Amino acid sequence: MKRDIPFPEIPREEYDLRLRKIQKKMKETGVDALLLFAKEDLTYFTGFRKTWYFPGLHGAIVPQTGSPILILPQICHVLAMHMSWVEDENILPWGGAEHWHLPQEPTEIYINKLKELGLEKGVIGTEEGGPAYIYMDASFSEFEKIKEGLSKATFTNGTDLIWSSRSIKTDWEIGVMREVCKITVNGIREAVKKINIGMTERELLYILEKSFMDQGAYDTPMHGEMMFRGGARHYSMSTGRPSDKKLEAGRQLYFDGGASLKGYRVDMQRMVWLGEQSELEKRLFYVAEEGQKAA
Incomplete structure (x- = not known):
């Protein structure tokens, strides 16, 4: 567990409270993991907040137990380690120069990590809009690639679950x-x-x-x-x-x-x-x- 970071976006106690709350709701509703792309959700559940506009897929996996996984463009890697309470080993970069040997296709990271979590046939909550206007910042093709790579999983609208956690303010x-x-x-x-x-x-x-x-x-x-x-x-x-x-x-x-x-x-x-x-x-x-x- 991280004990200190240079530039925390939210206090450690706040991060822990939010994570416990959403994971409890996930267990109650049978959702094995949340797949998050909306920048507001990333900030709320991981503490990572973009400091400038940068294209490319920024996202996170929040499992029912354990630490979230942040998946970001390489240029945001160190920033996230210094800003987010997510463990450094769970902050995964993609892209960058070829000699860095990082994955160039971010959707593969989401697919592989969800499989590693044993969720190849799991229930995965996603941001699909609704009254709370929570929409994923991912392209249609990117989301479809993830779904195709996890064809045995069940994807369900997790907006109500997310909003029920975010709407009650700490x-x-x-x-x-x-x-x-x-x-x-x-x-x-x-x-x-x-x-x-x-x-x-x-x-x-x-x-x-x-x-x-x-x-x-x-x-x-x-x-x-x-x-x-x-x-x-x-x-x-x-x-x-x-x-x-x-x-x-x-x-x-x-x-x-x-x-x-x-x-x-x-x-x-x-x-x-x-x-x-x-x-x-x-x-x-x-x-x-x-x-x-x-x-």
């Missing part, structure tokens, strides 16, 4: 989420205080993002997102990106998004008026507020 997660919410609220307040008629949306975004970073919410990659919506044309764009359009008096400005911290992101919404509200706007705001209170 104390550590709740602490991170509270912190990133506080950072987002403070950032929006700072941006609103510094709004000037005539500045551009992008200039306002800079103030907001700088506040996030000043409070410690900076990471690689930067996953925090903030969208602005306002004005007759822009407001209907539900995912509008801040532009070089100048802020005008009498305009509604809608903040949508938030900061990112340790892989956790906020989706928060706030609305402000630039200048005085019209009587109609005041009335609509009152009706919306009362409706939310009643709900």
Whole structure:
């Protein structure tokens, strides 16, 4: 068992808790192993989180007992050893230069490891979507190769199993989420205080993002997102990106998004008026507020 790593993404106790929880659920539901490719699932169950976009199959096998197995492009190998609590011997690289003599076809590693675990005829849970929007980051052909190599195994949708474990947050997660919410609220307040008629949306975004970073919410990659919506044309764009359009008096400005911290992101919404509200706007705001209170 690893006792120390230089750059842990999650605390050791958190990793152990998550692993015990999912393996208990797997035993109860008769799932022998989970095959994970979604980046959120990799982070949650192994502690490995990508620091930059890199193509190629990143995945993990979580057996019903024992340590998970991480299977990654060679360039991520050392990073994973320094970030994840998965035992080093279970972090398996693929690709790279030919003289390194690593497997060049990652699907073969998944097939061979599942066979080594005695699961050639086992029940294997996969990420197949559903209400939780958990989708595997693997191509159709890659997944089909794995299934063909394990033709006697039973592949089943493990999304509900995965989500039942991830959806109930631990104390550590709740602490991170509270912190990133506080950072987002403070950032929006700072941006609103510094709004000037005539500045551009992008200039306002800079103030907001700088506040996030000043409070410690900076990471690689930067996953925090903030969208602005306002004005007759822009407001209907539900995912509008801040532009070089100048802020005008009498305009509604809608903040949508938030900061990112340790892989956790906020989706928060706030609305402000630039200048005085019209009587109609005041009335609509009152009706919306009362409706939310009643709900």
